[in-house]
Amino acid sequence: MAAHLLSPTPTPAGRGEVVRIGERVLFLAEIQVSRDLTEIRFMVSPADLRSGVQSLSAALERPGVSDASFEAVRKGSSEALGRAGSDISFVTLELFREKVYAGHAYGHPVVGTAPGLSSLTRGDVETFLKKHLRPGRTVLSVAGDVTAAAVQKLAQDLLGDWKDDPPTTPSPAPTPKGAPSANAGAQAGEFTRLVDASQSSVLVGVPGPAILDPEFDDLRLLAAALTILSFEDVVFTRRAAFSATAIPEALRAGGSLGLVVIAPHLRRDEAVFDVQKLMRRLAMETRQQKEVDDFARVEAARQASAFQGVLAMASTLGYRESTGLGALSVGRTIAPSASPSPARLKEIAARYLRPEAWVIVKVGPPSR
Structure with missing residues (x-):
């Protein structure tokens, strides 16, 4: 069973903390960041889906990061960025995207930059999460041995009270008419x-x-x-x-x-x-x-x-x-x-x- 939440605005990369019920590990949430979206995803057994979504719901409605978690994620992200600098495939694709999307946010490295990571604060992350991780701009996707009706009821029970205040633009946000393409400034x-x-x-x-x-x-x-x-x-x-x-x-x-x-x-x-x-x-x-x-x-x-x-x-x-x-x-x-x-x-x-x-x-x- 896999569950996964999408937000249309990229957020800082990292892995979530282990969630436990008693002595059992329920799931280890994983964050996948792309140029359009951020995914929060995890795998559980069908019997544990409610507990997993309940833990996810609590984190979404009260976004916050502990000092220890923030420093651990920043340290891990900085180390990963350093290793990526010697990966020719990674460097090739990032340099290509820097040029083909020149002048657009897509040209910025998804993994961030060393100066950006070092200057980031816990407050910056929490402010970003509260602003962008909103119910009107998210999609809950579940795949596995479960029915659509059961997932709908589960989402209503656990996420029904998660409201936008003020309301946000629904996902997907419409592309403004006449907006230039992300590759309009491509540098050949x-x-x-x-x-x-x-x-x-x-x-x-x-x-x-x-x-x-x-x-x-x-x-x-x-x-x-x-x-x-x-x-x-x-x-x-x-x-x-x-x-x-x-x-x-x-x-x-x-x-x-x-x-x-x-x-x-x-x-x-x-x-x-x-x-x-x-x-x-x-x-x-x-x-x-x-x-x-x-x-x-x-x-x-x-x-x-x-x-x-x-x-x-x-x-x-x-x-x-x-x-x-x-x-x-x-x-x-x-x-x-x-x-x-x-x-x-x-x-x-x-x-x-x-x-x-x-x-x-x-x-x-x-x-x-």
Whole structure:
């Protein structure tokens, strides 16, 4: 059984304290922070769901952090941030997001910064929680051996008295008309960051549509094509890299698509050239229908994998509901459907994979 609460405003990362009934550990709440949302999630047996939600309800209605908890979380977050600085994959994605979402809050690191963490106070955290962790902007998602009616009654019993005063904007908050996309200020170009590592990471990416834009489904198909074709050529055939993965990112205010390649540092520039060549090919050549069908099946399988396990299912359904996609519509989006035509794939590639839009990131040791 997994339960999970979403708030539409990111909050400081950390893990909750152990909740006990007698000598038994009930759950260890886990905080997951993204650019759009904060998740508070835990796993319990069906019999302990009420006790778990009751503990969560008490924390939500009276948000507070002890001095010891605050210092422990800050220390853990600072240490994690320090370790992340030597992770080439992490550094690559954060540098890419800094550039593709330049000028927008999405460009700020989700994990925070060392100066920000050191200057943060317990009072800052409690004020933030009271302002942003509000019932009108949260979604409760439960997955497991339980009925919808039972969950509704449980939520009413335990959270029914949690009221907004004053009322807040319901979740998901509507996007203001005419608001610029989060990637409107994207900085195309080449960016390098030196990290002492045994391998290098390169990324070639572009701005993309927001999560509610129908074209994001096309971008996910394009990501599957990039992953499969780059693996076949760069990894399997020429053994010029260790891995290649396309990452489509859809957020409320805008998105992006990046192809990440992990390669020997002496072949870092070669990897960038390989990715650029592949992007040009997709934008100029018409693939066979069988290839497009294969891309679509791989993408459908990737989406279905988000429902492996109750915790992942609760997280995915809650995220869909909070962003306006609708949790109950998820079955329709991953069900097998007719693949787009090769001409459609070529059109989408030509529209998004334009060289003048490329954000190129190279991370690894200095060239020798």
